[in-house]
Structures are given as C-alpha cells and as structure tokens.
Amino acid sequence: MYGMIHRAARQMMLENAGDAAWLRVSTRTRLEDDAFISAQVYSDEATFALIGAIADELNTPLPDLLVEFGRYWVSFAVKSPFSQIMMLAGDDLVTFLGNLDRMHASVKASMPGAVLPAFYLMSSDASRLTVSYRSPRSGLEPFVRGLLEGLLNHFGVEGVVDELGPSQNGVDFQIRYTV
Ligand code: HEM
Structure with a gap:
C-alpha cells in the first residue's frame, strides 16, 4: 500500500503511545525512513507487518487496532x-x-x-x-x-x-x- 498509509499508522502510534513505543516498532519491523514516502507503493506484507507490530506493541488485538486505525484514518x-x-x-x-x-x-x-x-x-x-x-x-x-x-x-x-x-x-x- 502507499506510504501515506504507513505515515498515518506512524502518526497514530506517536500520538497515542509516544516516541519510545514507536522506536520499538520501527526497530522490530526494520522499516527505514524510506518506507514512509507518501507517494511510493510498498508491498501489502510490509503494511500488514507494520500494523501487526503496532498491535503487538500496544498489546491490542489486531481487529481492535484496525478499528482504531480506521477511525484515525478519517481524521488523518x-x-x-x-x-x-x-x-x-x-x-x-x-x-x-x-x-x-x-x-x-x-x-x-x-x-x-x-x-x-x-x-x-x-x-x-x-x-x-x-x-x-x-x-x-x-x-x-x-x-x-x-x-x-x-x-x-x-x-x-x-x-x-x-x-x-x-x-x-x-x-x-x-x-x-x-x-
Ligand atoms: C481523502 C480521503 C482518502 C484517501 C486519500 C484514501 C486513499 C487510500 C489509499 C492510498 C489506500 C491504499 C490503497 C493502496 O495503496 O493500494 C486506501 C485504502 C482504503 N481506503 Fe481509502 N482513502 C480515503 C478515504 C477513505 C474513506 C473515507 C474510506 C471509508 C470507507 C476509505 C476506505 C478504504 C479502505 C477500506 C481501504 C483498504 C484497502 C482495501 O480494502 O483493499 N478510504 N485509501
């Protein structure tokens, strides 16, 4: 999916859980800054890995995290x-x-x-x-x-x-x- 989606996920995480939590997610997923270029396409696997890592970090079941991300996406x-x-x-x-x-x-x-x-x-x-x-x-x-x-x-x-x-x-x- 487009990097714009990754940016929204990163922004949601930073706002809800702060820098340290985000650092753990980005370290775990090994996503570098170039995975967050809004106008570039990434594999769905990369997108799902990011969302999955955020759910793990927040100790939130994946479906609940997806609901939260959907709500967040509209405001983003x-x-x-x-x-x-x-x-x-x-x-x-x-x-x-x-x-x-x-x-x-x-x-x-x-x-x-x-x-x-x-x-x-x-x-x-x-x-x-x-x-x-x-x-x-x-x-x-x-x-x-x-x-x-x-x-x-x-x-x-x-x-x-x-x-x-x-x-x-x-x-x-x-x-x-x-x-
Ligand atoms: C200006 C607002 C919006 C923009 C710019 C936008 C853009 C996008 C982009 C770039 C993707 C990823 C697709 C890809 O990279 O392959 C996407 C996916 C998606 N969008 Fe939108 N979207 C917007 C609003 C909405 C709204 C309001 C809904 C409400 C129902 C929605 C529903 C979805 C869904 C469900 C997906 C996931 C892809 C899938 O189901 O296969 N989008 N959107």
Missing part, C-alpha cells in the same frame, strides 16, 4: 493534501458513501498504483443505511468498521456500525443512527 485524511477531494465527496454521510468510489477514483489519479476497494450504498432511510464493501484484500473488515465510525464522527452523527457479513455484493455493514 481530512488534514492531508487530499482533504479537498474528501470534502467534495459530500456534506452528509449518505451522499459521501454514495460518492466514495468516485472519491477513491480521484485519489487513484495521483496514486496510480493504489488497489482500492469498492463501496456500494445499498439502502438508506432515516434510521439506518446499509453499505457493501468489496476488496481483493481480506481481513480488513475491522478497518472498514473503524472508517465508518470515523465518518459518523466526521459528520457529527451518532450511530452504531455493525458488520452484517458476506452478501453477493461483498461484505455488508449497517449503520443505525441513534439520534
């Missing part, structure tokens, strides 16, 4: 050079999710090596929405859950995210609004 992206692209995708959650693939397509224009997932907004009403996630990668469902929670927070909506499981479209997630 908002402050990144891609914030404009993100803002243009919509002012509310439903519009945004409907535009997510187009937003990722704009990202791909500057990051041609990215392998991006697909999201399909299946239904929405005043109390809930269902969105389907599809990716050639596996195991990132907790990351998606965290991303959706991060988006709820970004749009100032109270809600609960549940993974409903596989469907013909991919893996379905439901968001129930609590206000």
Whole structure:
C-alpha cells in the first residue's frame, strides 16, 4: 500500500503511545525512513507487518487496532493534501458513501498504483443505511468498521456500525443512527 498509509499508522502510534513505543516498532519491523514516502507503493506484507507490530506493541488485538486505525484514518485524511477531494465527496454521510468510489477514483489519479476497494450504498432511510464493501484484500473488515465510525464522527452523527457479513455484493455493514 502507499506510504501515506504507513505515515498515518506512524502518526497514530506517536500520538497515542509516544516516541519510545514507536522506536520499538520501527526497530522490530526494520522499516527505514524510506518506507514512509507518501507517494511510493510498498508491498501489502510490509503494511500488514507494520500494523501487526503496532498491535503487538500496544498489546491490542489486531481487529481492535484496525478499528482504531480506521477511525484515525478519517481524521488523518481530512488534514492531508487530499482533504479537498474528501470534502467534495459530500456534506452528509449518505451522499459521501454514495460518492466514495468516485472519491477513491480521484485519489487513484495521483496514486496510480493504489488497489482500492469498492463501496456500494445499498439502502438508506432515516434510521439506518446499509453499505457493501468489496476488496481483493481480506481481513480488513475491522478497518472498514473503524472508517465508518470515523465518518459518523466526521459528520457529527451518532450511530452504531455493525458488520452484517458476506452478501453477493461483498461484505455488508449497517449503520443505525441513534439520534
Ligand atoms: C481523502 C480521503 C482518502 C484517501 C486519500 C484514501 C486513499 C487510500 C489509499 C492510498 C489506500 C491504499 C490503497 C493502496 O495503496 O493500494 C486506501 C485504502 C482504503 N481506503 Fe481509502 N482513502 C480515503 C478515504 C477513505 C474513506 C473515507 C474510506 C471509508 C470507507 C476509505 C476506505 C478504504 C479502505 C477500506 C481501504 C483498504 C484497502 C482495501 O480494502 O483493499 N478510504 N485509501
């Protein structure tokens, strides 16, 4: 994955656990500074090794760490050079999710090596929405859950995210609004 992802993971770790903890992770993964170039592609193995090492260091189960990283990613992206692209995708959650693939397509224009997932907004009403996630990668469902929670927070909506499981479209997630 692109180095931008590694940078976000490093930033999250530094903010939550400090320099010494980060030093232990970078020593363990043997990732040098050149693994953090935003616009360069690295193997998914390198990315997963980094995320796994952070989970170990924080003594957090990997799925929980992925949820946390998903939430963090939304706040990181908002402050990144891609914030404009993100803002243009919509002012509310439903519009945004409907535009997510187009937003990722704009990202791909500057990051041609990215392998991006697909999201399909299946239904929405005043109390809930269902969105389907599809990716050639596996195991990132907790990351998606965290991303959706991060988006709820970004749009100032109270809600609960549940993974409903596989469907013909991919893996379905439901968001129930609590206000
Ligand atoms: C401006 C905001 C965003 C940018 C710049 C961005 C960019 C990226 C990049 C570069 C990757 C890694 C792909 C690769 O290197 O192969 C990625 C992956 C991913 N993005 Fe986004 N993204 C943004 C927002 C979002 C949001 C809001 C969601 C919410 C659902 C999302 C869902 C995902 C998922 C689930 C992946 C993991 C890849 C996979 O599932 O296969 N992204 N994104």
